[in-house]
Amino acid sequence: MIDTPETTPENSADTPVENPITDSPPDRLSVNPRSEFHDWDLLRRGIGIRFNGVERTNVEEYCLSEGWIRVAAGKSVDRKGNPLTIKLTGAIEAWYKS
Template structure:
C-alpha cells in the first residue's frame, strides 16, 4: 500500500503582507497600503482590542479614532489620538 502525500497549501501567514509600522484606512493617506486591507486587521491598544481605529503607529505608540459624530468642514470625522501600547495583528 502506497500513501500519496498531497502538497500542503501555503499557510495563510505566508500570503499576507507584513504589517507596517504605520497604517491608515484612508485611501488618500500616504500610509494607506491596499494589499494589507485585503485581509482583516485587528488593533490592540493597552491589551484591549479596538474596532474603531482609523490610523495607528506602533513605534510612536498611538492610534487615531473618530471623536464621536463630529465632522470637519469637508465632512470627514474629527480624529483624536490615544496613546499607549499598540499591537497590530491579522484576525
C-alpha cells in the same frame, strides 16, 4: 559539472524574485485613501489592533513605533465630511486577522 553561483537556476536573470508575505503588519497604516500610509491590500487582509489590552475596531490610523492610534471623535466631522479624530497614546499590538 559543478554548479557555480553564476550557473545555478536560482540566480539566473529569468527567474522572478518573489517577495514573501510577512506575518507582521506594517509599522504605520491608515484607512484614509488620501493618506500616504494607506494600503488597500493590507486592509483587505484584515488587521486587528489591541490598544492598552483592549481590542479596538474603530481605529482610523496607527503607528506601532511611536505608540499611538487615531480614533473618530464621536460623530463629529470636519467641513469636508471627514471624521474628526483624536490621538491616543499607549501600548499597541497589531496582527493580521486572516
